[in-house]
């Protein structure tokens with residue numbers, strides 16, 4: 482969703498730290514997404530934009546050996562990390578592909594945690610994912626609630642500008658996600674994507690911004706894209722300025738609340 486950095490390169494670089502951040506951020510959100518959509522033994526699941534498996538791995542546990550999870554991510558390093566984590570989980574197959582063109586359909590469940598806003602056309606991409614389920618199949622699509630994660634991006638942007646002598650970042654350009662990132666607009670938008678029985682769950686999460694977690698939030702997420710072109714000493718300067726500014730301003734928590742949208746494919 483960022484329009485200032487190369488998002489793909491950011492995720493490629495973040496893969497190992499993504500797993501480290503997982504226990505604080507991605508895993509609770511992925512687990513909550515799976516709980517909403519409830520994969521059952523023997524079912525087939527598509528996990529779109531799987532990252533290192535925060536929702537794909539718990540889904541694989543629930544479907545068991547008689548089920549199947551196709552986990553799809555466009556980033557090779559993310560897929561490589563998931564293959565490592567899923568060694569021995571024979572019902573999970575990790576694929577490197579653009580899921581907006583994934584050719585298989587008929588899934589009982591399609592789930593996508595924190596991915597749909599990366600599609601160049603979020604509406605068309607989401608409708609495509611919904612169409613991967615069988616008629617009556619369940620869909621869970623998780624997005625950030627308005628304001629979530631923004632403080633980390635703001636402090637990072639200022640630290641990068643200070644360390645590189647660039648201009649402080651301006652506002653990113655408006656995106657459809659900014660219009661629908663509260664519960665009622667999100668539910669209405671999902672209902673227009675071919676889903677029935679739509680329900681939106683608010684998953685509250687706050688991260689303690691200890692220096693370790695505050696820096697992992699940058700290194701293990703899409704924010705990493707802001708650092709991929711910087712030399713190691715510049716990255717170190719960014720880290721010091723970012724952490725110092727958080728302390729100076731008394732920022733001790735980061736809002737990481739998400740909206741988990743559920744619906745059934747009307748077909």
Ligand SMILES: C[S@@+](CC[C@H](N)C(=O)[O-])C[C@H]1O[C@@H](n2cnc3c(N)ncnc32)[C@H](O)[C@@H]1O
Pocket residue numbers: 489492507508510511529530531532533534535536553554555556559578579580581593594595596599600703
């Ligand atoms: C914020 S991460 C979320 C990962 C995982 N679902 C989780 O919750 O931990 C977004 C992921 O979407 C992937 N992604 C973005 N666009 C994609 C696309 N068109 N097809 C497949 N993966 C995509 C990125 O590579 C990244 O791994």
